[in-house]
Amino acid sequence: HPIGIVGAPFARGQRKDGVEKGPDYIRRARLVAKLGAQGHQVKDYGDLKFEDVPNDEPLGRVKMPKTVGSANKQLADAVKTVKKNGQTCVVLGGDHSLAIGSIYGHAAARPDLCVVWVDAHADINTPLTSPTGNFHGQPVSYLLRELHSKIPVIPGFSWIKPCLSAQDIVYIGLRDLDPGEHYIIKHLGIKAFSMTEVDRLGIGRVMEEACDHLLSKGKRPIHLSYDIDAIDPSVSPATGTPVKGGLTYRESVYVAEEICRTGLLSALDVVEVNPDRGKTEEEVSSTVSAAVDVVLSCFGQLREGFHPSNYQLP
Numbered sequence: 001h002p003i004g005i006v007g008a009p010f011a012r013g014q015r016k017d018g019v020e021k022g023p024d025y026i027r028r029a030r031l032v033a034k035l036g037a038q039g040h041q042v043k044d045y046g047d048l049k050f051e052d053v054p055n056d057e058p059l060g061r062v063k064m065p066k067t068v069g070s071a072n073k074q075l076a077d078a079v080k081t082v083k084k085n086g087q088t089c090v091v092l093g094g095d096h097s098l099a100i101g102s103i104y105g106h107a108a109a110r111p112d113l114c115v116v117w118v119d120a121h122a123d124i125n126t127p128l129t130s131p132t133g134n135f136h137g138q139p140v141s142y143l144l145r146e147l148h149s150k151i152p153v154i155p156g157f158s159w160i161k162p163c164l165s166a167q168d169i170v171y172i173g174l175r176d177l178d179p180g181e182h183y184i185i186k187h188l189g190i191k192a193f194s195m196t197e198v199d200r201l202g203i204g205r206v207m208e209e210a211c212d213h214l215l216s217k218g219k220r221p222i223h224l225s226y227d228i229d230a231i232d233p234s235v236s237p238a239t240g241t242p243v244k245g246g247l248t249y250r251e252s253v254y255v256a257e258e259i260c261r262t263g264l265l266s267a268l269d270v271v272e273v274n275p276d277r278g279k280t281e282e283e284v285s286s287t288v289s290a291a292v293d294v295v296l297s298c299f300g301q302l303r304e305g306f307h308p309s310n311y312q313l314p
């Protein structure tokens, strides 16, 4: 499939500067050229322009709701366009609040989609369970039908209707959840592979069970929402909410290789790369490089190697 890339330089879902630079750093690592070298047709739609909405008063602890809502509406429209153009959509973040718009816009084109959420965090706090009020810890709660009655009216969010059911999402990499999130996951019976399951089963079985769960009733488009903080901080430290004990580099690539192998990847978010959170240049480049390798592995890069179909041994 051809690929459509959308830059989403957005930081208002949390409070650490720098995550808006994610798209720029990932592009500077030559992602587009590398995807082209893998034989893909790539259209780079450039970066969305996000403006702060004036008079954007907090709602309780929830910060800048209109700005977050407006950015996600803009992203939803962009993702829908990319899907209508028949491309696999790649959203470069930006913080994880962007998944609201990315998944909403994707579902508008492909209502039968399912979600693989790779993250140290569940990002399923409601505005009332959130300990911080940061939207990047809440996106999933706005998307789930089962939580609709638990979401208060939020200025700037009136356009969102839930588009997912609890059985349509699987988590991989969890290791830092708030009580409300753990309660929701248990009570809604959401399939979740925390780092305990990754250790117990191994990433191979985790991916097998995750895909079996989501594809049990047949093939459907996959939305992979990849938070770079799923990967261990020894590999990807330049991020806003690092948590130790994460996916190894190998596991992070294996997840992508297996999603690629389904042939069902329809949209990918790569979020929370924050160059300003790297203590050294090396920490930044290691984080950006991990993000690029996740994308390349989603689109066919394999550790076993590759040769063009027309290769002739000299």
Ligand SMILES: N[C@@H](CCCCC(O)O)C(=O)O
Pocket: 096, 119, 120, 121, 122, 123, 125, 130, 131, 132, 133, 134, 136, 137, 138, 176, 177, 178, 227, 229, 241, 272
């Ligand atoms: N659960 C925390 C941390 C969220 C982290 C968001 C993203 O990095 O997954 C919160 O709700 O503020």
Ligand SMILES: [Mn+2]
Pocket: 001, 002, 003, 039, 040, 041
């Ligand atoms: Mn292709």
Ligand SMILES: [Mn+2]
Pocket: 119, 120, 121, 227, 229, 230, 241, 272
């Ligand atoms: Mn996270």
Ligand SMILES: [Mn+2]
Pocket: 096, 119, 121, 123, 136, 227, 272
């Ligand atoms: Mn996240």
